[in-house]
Amino acid sequence: MKDSDLIFGLMASINKSEYSVSDLKWLTKPFNISESSLRTSLSRITSKGTVESHKKGRNAFYKFSSKGKRISSNVSFSFKEPDWNNWDGSWMGVLFSVPVIDNSLRYHIRKKLTVYRFAPLYPGVWIRPHNKNEELENNLKDIITNRHCITVRFQSLSDISRKEVIRLWKLNDVNKSLGLGLKILDDKNRNLVSLSPENAFVDQMLTGGKIVNLLFKDPLLPWEFLPENWNGKHLRDKFSKWIKAVADISKPYWGKIFE
Numbered sequence: 589m590k591d592s593d594l595i596f597g598l599m600a601s602i603n604k605s606e607y608s609v610s611d612l613k614w615l616t617k618p619f620n621i622s623e624s625s626l627r628t629s630l631s632r633i634t635s636k637g638t639v640e641s642h643k644k645g646r647n648a649f650y651k652f653s654s655k656g657k658r659i660s661s662n663v664s665f666s667f668k669e670p671d672w673n674n675w676d677g678s679w680m681g682v683l684f685s686v687p688v689i690d691n692s693l694r695y696h697i698r699k700k701l702t703v704y705r706f707a708p709l710y711p712g713v714w715i716r717p718h719n720k721n722e723e724l725e726n727n728l729k730d731i732i733t734n735r736h737c738i739t740v741r742f743q744s745l746s747d748i749s750r751k752e753v754i755r756l757w758k759l760n761d762v763n764k765s766l767g768l769g770l771k772i773l774d775d776k777n778r779n780l781v782s783l784s785p786e787n788a789f790v791d792q793m794l795t796g797g798k799i800v801n802l803l804f805k806d807p808l809l810p811w812e813f814l815p816e817n818w819n820g821k822h823l824r825d826k827f828s829k830w831i832k833a834v835a836d837i838s839k840p841y842w843g844k845i846f847e
């Protein structure tokens with residue numbers, strides 16, 4: 589994990605309204621991040637617009653920008669299973685055509701669609717079952733307003749069978765990855781009682797980061813498309829219990845920044 593990713597994750601996990609440099613030095617101490625590396629990483633994520641800084645006297649403070657809050661919200665989206673009980677069978681499609689010379693724009697559109705769990709039906713046609721609670725139109729507005737990209741709604745896609753969905757979203761491979769996450773948490777649960785607050789904090793961030801990345805692979809599709817013995821819900825449930833338990837153990841360490 590990059591230092592900048594770890595710092596962003598720390599800020600999102602502890603959820604303080606703003607962080608002084610002293611706060612962040614304390615939080616990053618168990619990860620052997622030097623002060624110079626900390627300041628370099630803070631400068632990097634500030635320049636990217638995910639974090640903003642201000643000064644009070646001679647002290648600098650950092651907090652999430654609106655962009656950073658959206659990214660943090662997108663991560664937490666992975667922990668919740670959408671309600672598909674009343675799904676009407678409709679789909680959302682994103683169609684785009686980008687000039688060959690504009691590889692960066694094509695990459696940005698594909699990355700954004702991947703983040704919101706679309707899959708490519710064809711190279712320039714990506715689809716996802718439509719769930720109004722996901723607010724995809726709003727979340728994708730930065731690419732939808734681009735003249736190379738439009739959205740469409742399909743009332744049904746009768747040719748998209750369960751077998752085809754499993755292929756498009758590579759669900760068998762994803763399920764194996766989610767199963768790996770379950771094994772990791774089983775091992776971690778066996779060692780919970782022996783952790784010190786500081787070691788629990790390290791585990792909370794590093795193991796938590798691994799599980800979040802695995803959960804991010806779950807496309808959160810209607811249950812009728814999923815393979816048998818799907819591990820997504822099991823991993824989310826087990827992770828929610830583990831992260832609460834390890835956060836309780838680690839609180840004497842990270843809680844000092846609130847004193």
